[in-house]
Amino acid sequence: MRKTNVTTAILLENIHQSANARLAEAGLQVERRTGALAxxxxxxxxxxxDVVGIRSATxxxxxxxxxxxxxxxxxxxxIGTSQVxxxxxxTAGIPVFNAPFSNTRxxxxxxxxxxxxxxxxxxxKNTxxxxxxWAKGAAGAFEARGKTIAIVGYGNIGSQVGVLAESMGMRVVYYDVLARLSHGSARAAGSxxxxxxxxxVVTLHVPATPRTRNMIDARILAACKPGAILINASRGSVVDIAALAAALREKRLGGAAIDVFPEEPKTNNDPFVSELQNMPNVLLTPHVGGSTEEAQENIGTEVAAKLAHFLATGGTIGAVNFPEVDPGPLHAPARLLNVHGNAPGALAALNTLLAQEGVNITGQHLQTRGHTGYVVTDLDRVPSDQLMQALRTHAGFARSRLILR
Structure with missing residues (x-):
């Protein structure tokens, strides 16, 4: 068990300094590493x-x-959280936060x-x-205006792609497993x-899930228009690379831009190998879709702010795996954060233990999600060490933490 009372954070993979600044401002002691760990x-x-910050390689x-x-x-x-x-x-009572909006643009x-x-x-032509x-000529070169772009996954990024593409005169169609509100003149496809x-042009903006694994396979590539272009800036598991390489070699597709791969180097010093290397009209980039100074600064600030808010108040708004509670600033002497199984009697068991010690509840916020319940309870006094030990060893509780004013 740690002996220090200082809250510490470790930031891996060269996370932007904006995260360091925001966490330090919140009173955390921050350590930084440039690479991924395993x-x-x-x-x-x-x-x-107490806190770990990662990107996609850890x-x-x-x-x-x-x-x-x-x-x-x-x-x-x-954006993604498939690496966790x-x-x-x-189950361990650990909320996970991400940045679903900061690198959209x-x-x-x-x-x-x-x-x-x-x-x-x-x-x-560049090669x-x-x-x-000198390969000057117009054969096979086209304007974007008047062409159709199919956006697979019409969430935050996909819809923004549609807005930009439409501003250039492109026609936008999209496919999403969820019902989505169209932006501009975009229209939904049935499949x-x-x-x-x-x-x-076909562009992919879907998460890494069992359902999306190799969703762009030989069958889907065969359904594309002859000479179509495929762009993947979502997740490497979404495209069957061997099938894509075959379609490009056979000139059934006109080109591809791939930013994410099924297997990616852990660091910039590790070699990168792909079947798509040395193919004409193929752009390969090293997972840099969100790698702009603006995006990384915004991501650092957004995620660090969520972490700091959780540590200071117990608020979990924006957590991808947790019941979302926003209890606001702490005004009572103490605040108890309790994660428990979503089962009848869990809240009663917590309140009974508090009552047995004579601790009064001044405010309580409860939310559940799936099998997990999360309750934030403001107390009129600081619980004893014995009570906290009873809470932490209770069979129905996953975690109990105390915040003091």
Whole structure:
């Protein structure tokens, strides 16, 4: 057990300094690392810090999370959270926060600019020019205006791509498993095949789930219009790379831009290998969709603010795996945060233990999500160490933490 009363955070993968500044402002002692961690080294830093911040290269598996019983919260300084075992985090009473909005514009701009470059066949012309070959000509080069872009996944980023594409005169269709409100003149397609079959550009903006794994396979690629362009700036597991490489070699597709891959190097010093390398009219980028100074600064601030808010108040608004509670500032002498199984009698058991010690409740906020209940209780005095020990060892409670004013 840690002997210090100072709340500590470890930020991995060169997270922007804005996160460091925001957490330090909240009173945390912050340590930074430039690369990802795994194995024993990862577990060592998890066990010695209250908060961990990661991007996409550090993977927190169930065993890693279970090895750090005092870890309070996880910050994913990116959009996706598939690198974290969310079920294990929830079971351990650990809320996970991410940044679903901060890099939206950066990714959308990259996608639209790549669509223009590929429609104009810029990658192959650039390669030829560097090799001393002058390949001037209009054959196979097209304007974006008047073309159709199919957006697979019409969430925060996908809808922003649609707005930018439509401003350039493109026709926008989209497919999403959820009902989404159209922006501008965009219209929904009834199926994935219907969306890709009518588009000159297909762009992917879906999360990594079992349902989306290899969703762009040989069958879907065959349904694309001849000469279509595929862009993936979502997750590497979404595209069957071998099938895409075959479609490009056979010239059934006109080009591709891939920013994410099934297997990615852990650091910039590790080699990168892909079947798509050295193909004309293919853009390969090293997972930089959200890698702009503006996006990284915004992500650092957004996620750090959520972490600081949780540590100071117990608020979990924006947590991807947790019941969302926003109890506001603490005015009572003490605030008790309790995570428990969502079962009859859990709240009664908590309140009974408080009553037995004569602790009065001045305010209480409860929310449930799935099998998890989360209750924030303001108290008229600080509970004894004996009461806190009883709460922490109660069979129905996953975690109990105290915040003092």
């Amino acid at each position: 194995g024993a080294e990862l577990r060592q830093v998890l066990a010695s810090h 993977h927190l598996r169930a065993d890693d999370i279970r090895s750090a019983p005092e870890l309070l919260s996880i910050g994913c300084f990116c 075992d969310l079920e294990a985090a929830t 950066s990714v959308a701009e990259l996608v639209v600019s790549e669509a223009v470059m590929l429609l104009r066949r810029i990658p192959e 030829l020019a560097h090799a001393g070959k 994935l095949e219907e969306a890709v079959s009518q588009a000159e």
